[in-house]
Amino acid sequence: MKTAVPRYYHLDVEVSPERVGQVRRILAAHLRFWDLETLVEPVCHSAELLLHAIEEHATDKNTSIEMWWNGQHLIAAVGENDRELRPDRELRPCLTRIAALSDGWGCCSTHTGSTIIWFTQRAPVDQCVPLVPTAPEPALSEGLQVPRELPVAMLAGSPGGEMSAGLDGAR
Numbered sequence: 001m002k003t004a005v006p007r008y009y010h011l012d013v014e015v016s017p018e019r020v021g022q023v024r025r026i027l028a029a030h031l032r033f034w035d036l037e038t039l040v041e042p043v044c045h046s047a048e049l050l051l052h053a054i055e056e057h058a059t060d061k062n063t064s065i066e067m068w069w070n071g072q073h074l075i076a077a078v079g080e081n082d083r084e085l086r087p088d089r090e091l092r093p094c095l096t097r098i099a100a101l102s103d104g105w106g107c108c109s110t111h112t113g114s115t116i117i118w119f120t121q122r123a124p125v126d127q128c129v130p131l132v133p134t135a136p137e138p139a140l141s142e143g144l145q146v147p148r149e150l151p152v153a154m155l156a157g158s159p160g161g162e163m164s165a166g167l168d169g170a171r
Contacts, residue, residue, distance in 0.1 A: 007069040015061040053094040058082040077118040
C-alpha cells in the first residue's frame with residue numbers, strides 16, 4: 001500500500017498584478033510535485049481570486065500563502081496584514097466564488113489583527129492515501145536474547161556461584 005507523506009509549503013509575497021500569475025504557477029508546480037494534478041485548477045483558481053481581491057482592496061499588499069497536504073485534504077490559507085480590510089464587505093464576491101469551488105472554507109483573524117482566509121479541497125477517491133507511519137527499523141544488527149531463554153544460573157551472576165549451588169541442591 002502506498003502511504004502519503006504530509007506536505008507543507010509557505011510563500012510570502014507582496015501582491016501586485018504581475019505577481020498573481022507568478023504565484024499561481026508556483027502553487028501549481030508544488031501541487032504537481034506532490035502528485036496532485038487534479039487539485040491544481042481549483043486550488044490555483046481560488047488562490048488567484050483571493051490575491052486579486054487583496055490586490056484591489058487592501059492597502060498592505062504583503063501576503064502569506066500556505067498549503068498543507070495530509071493525504072486526503074489540501075488546505076490552502078492566504079493571510080493578509082491589512083487591519084482595515086473587511087472580508088464580509090470587500091471580499092464577499094470573492095468568498096462566494098471560493099465557497100462554490102472548494103469543499104470548505106473559513107475566515108479568522110489573528111491576535112495581530114491579520115485576517116486568514118482558508119479553503120480545503122478533497123482529493124478524488126483514487127488519490128486519497130492514508131497516512132501510515134513507517135515501522136522503525138532495528139538499530140542493532142543482531143537480536144538480543146530474552147532473559148527467560150538464559151539458564152537461571154546465568155541470571156544469578158556466576159555459573160558456579162552460591163545461587164546455582166542452592167538451586168542444584170533443591171532438586
